[in-house]
Amino acid sequence: MKKIFLLFASVISFIGARADEGMWIPMLIGKNYDEMQRKGLKLTKEDLYSINHASMKDAILQFGGGCTAEMISGNGLLLTNHHCGYDAIAGLSTVERNLLDNGFWAHNMQEELPAKGVTALFLQKMVDVTDEVKSAIGDAKGEDLTKKLDAIKKAIEERENDKGKLVANVKEYFNGNQYFLLIYKKYTDVRLVGTPPKSLGKYGGDIDNWMWPRHTSDFSMFRIYAGADNEPKAYAADNVPYHPGKFLPVSIKGIDEGDYAMIFGYPGRTNRYEVSYGVDLAINTANPSIVAIRDMRLAIIKRHMDKDKDVYLQLTSLYSRIANYWKYFIGQTEQLKRLNVVAEKKKSEDEFVAWERTNNMDANLMSKFEQAFNEYKPYAKHATYYGECYRATAVARMAGSLKPLYEYLEKNAKPDADSIKKYVTAAQTARRAVAKEYEAGTDKELLAAMTKMYYENVDKSQLPDIYEKVIFNKACCGKKACKKPTQKGELECYKSTTYAEYADYVMSHTFVTDSVKFNAFLEKPNLYALQNDAAVQYAMSFQTNYGKNYAPKVDAFNAKKAEYAKEYLRQMMMQKKDKSFYPDANSTMRITYGKVKSYDPQDGVHYKYYTTLDGLMDKYKPGDEDFDVPAALVSLYKTKDFGQYADASDGKIHTCFITNNDITGGNSGSPCINANGELIGTAFDGNWEAMSGDIAFDKKYKRTIVCDIRYVLFLIDKMGHADNLIKEMDIRK
Secondary structure (H helix, E strand, O other): OHHHHHHHHHHHHOOOOOOOOOOEOHHHOOOHHHHHHHHOOOOOHHHHOOOOOOOHHHHEEEEOOOEEEEEOOOOOEEEEOHHHHHHHHHHOOOOOOOHHHHOEEOOOHHHOEEOOOOOEEEEEEEEEOHHHHHHHHOOOOHHHHHHHHHHHHHHHHHHHOOOOOOEEEEEEEHHHOEEEEEEEEEEOEEEEEEEOOHHHHOOOHHHHOOOOOOOOOOOEEEEEEEOOOOOOOOOOOOOEEOOOOOOOOEEOOOOOOOOEEEEEEOOOEOOOOOOHHHHHHHHHHHHHHHHHHHHHHHHHHHHHHHHOHHHHHHHHHHHHHHHHHHHHHHHHHHHHHHOOHHHHHHHHHHHHHHHHHHOOOOOOHHHHHHHHHHHHHHHHHHHHHHHHOHHHOHHHHHHHOOHHHHHHHHHOOOOOHHHHHHHHHHHHHHHHHHHOOOOHHHHHHHHHHHHHHHHHHOOHHHOOOHHHHHHEOOOOOOOOOOEOOOOOOOOOEOEOOOHHHHHHHHHHOOOOOOHHHHHHHHHOOOHHHHHOOHHHHHHHHHHHHHHHHHHHHHHHHHHHHHHHHHHHHHHHHHHOOOOOOOOOOEOOOEEEEEEEOOEEEEOOEEEOOEEEHHHHHHHOOOOOOOOOOOHHHHHHHHHOOOHHHOOOOOOOOEEEEEEOOOOOOOOOOOEEEOOOOOEEEEEEEEOHHHOOOOOOOOOOOOOEEEEEHHHHHHHHHHHOOOHHHHHHOOEEO
16 A cells, blocks of 8 residues: 555656646645746745745635636735626626626725625645545445545544634545545635626627637636634624735736746546546437537527526526536537547557556456446436436426435334424525526426436436326326325326426426425425425436436446546556656646647647737627627727737737646636746636547647736726726736
8 A cells, every 4th residue: 555655646746748738736746846947937836835834825716616716916806717706796686787797896895795605715735644544445345435435534524624614625636546635714705896797708608618719808806805813704794805825916018929827726527547438438428418408408598598687697607507518518529539539548448458467467457447337338328317407407406305305204104303304404405505596487498398308318218207107197088187196195197298288287286496385395394295296296206216226326337437447547657657647637726837829720720829809809799699899898999098908019908818738627717827926817718629638638739718817907997997906916017
């Protein structure tokens, strides 16, 4: 075990020729630092990461649970992406005061708006706990491994969270060959400071998403508040701005091709060490299924959003989240095919098998992978449809939140008050989280479409009994309720001629969509009411079928895959001793470095490294959903009122630029930093030609799209007239 740990410690710090690839752990930057210096970095290791004094890590935070942000003033001001603040901005908007569409700027702290539910996590330290975890799990496998791993993680986290004052997470690295404890401070009083109008913050919409050239001003600004002692405190009117240990100075000097570029952030998930069988499954089963389901969901939601402004504000964040990864999976599939990733991985695996035999490893890992994937394939589409299709409707998720209570009442004729209270509280919490995405007309149409898609695409032998016993019950006389439900809990008999009629029936025979009726039921919960609720019947049928018959198969597959993947990576690192390895992204802080760099997407085509306001105005279409711009920006463009934010070389506003940094989802909002440690932009996207990046990094095409900080400041100053924010920052020319 010790030898394995030492191997991984050395590999983390080793750097090969492909320095632009890799999401490195700041605490273990090791020999990467030498390469970073050769590329131009002028900071010390301690400047980047230190637990003894303020360092760059203290200026970077995980924002809202799924994005990154950076501190840009000593008074708690932070910068992140517009799409990272989207949900909070939409939630603060009304038809009468539409901050999302019209933009918003607080010209003093009193005008800042509390963003409920938004959190800010600051990393305090990382501690290697590999030995403790491995000692606890021993040689356990499968379900036993999961239980032991969960137990030791929980024990460490509870021991280290300072009685709940801190957030402690134990994370695995290198497919479970190494473990780190991460300690965070969590701030919950976060307030909206500024956002450009949606027409600029989401300029180009889904058409330009994942594309270069790009002209999107994808940024928003918030401020963190704390107690008088600078420690986390729930929202209170007398809270004061948080004072970070470090904030980033801002450079408006501009950037050139080849300049050093570094990105700090919290990348979500990558799967760079996936085997060929997994890539093949993604290309041919999972990705096409996700795209087809989301195609339908988006069309339905969009139709209802276009009809009603209230519905638009309610569902626009949901729509945006669905659309983002709808296009992502289209692009990923296309690029995995174009780059022949399955064949390339198979070639590497064949070399691994030969090495295994030569070195008498006797693990036969590739054959084990093949068998595991072959056993899982018959259920892979069902697993995707259960997550993406059945759970697509709010009504199904609200009804599904009652399953623990349902099962408890089924097993206990005389329930005790404490247990009931526990299940009731859980159901209320779960419903509240879903209810904000429930809109009756939209959900009814979604329910019909999703129920139909599930039936048409999932193997008929794997379908839940709701289809046979209710939806397609041939014994019925054609009436909507030809047999009344009994106290024994028999499914109500219903004959639908269309899925739309069935959806209408469910919606008109449920209490879960009505908060008053839902809470009234929870005051005196009983099994009879649950068994006679059409939405609960629907949800229980799907969840019971999947949970009993298919979740165990999926869990068994994932356990085997994890076991094999751990050993595969360990051996691969022995096989390729001269190759640089880094752990897959896992929503923990990473640093990636490279250069500002243009590229050629195809023969005869060159993409330069930056875009300008000229290009934005070339796309401008008055009144268009994706390419309209505010009149104020049009006026500024015509008068060339660019102030100090124009580029020195051409006198133009540069809107975005690209680097060859290695990022993924979760890096949204990450700072792009120059060699001097100054903020030059905020990362917000990747490019279409490298959509395979989460599975297969492509050195030739991989680019990170960054909103130029000068464009950000230009909009704040000249269009938002929020010079109070400009004065608050440390701006360097």
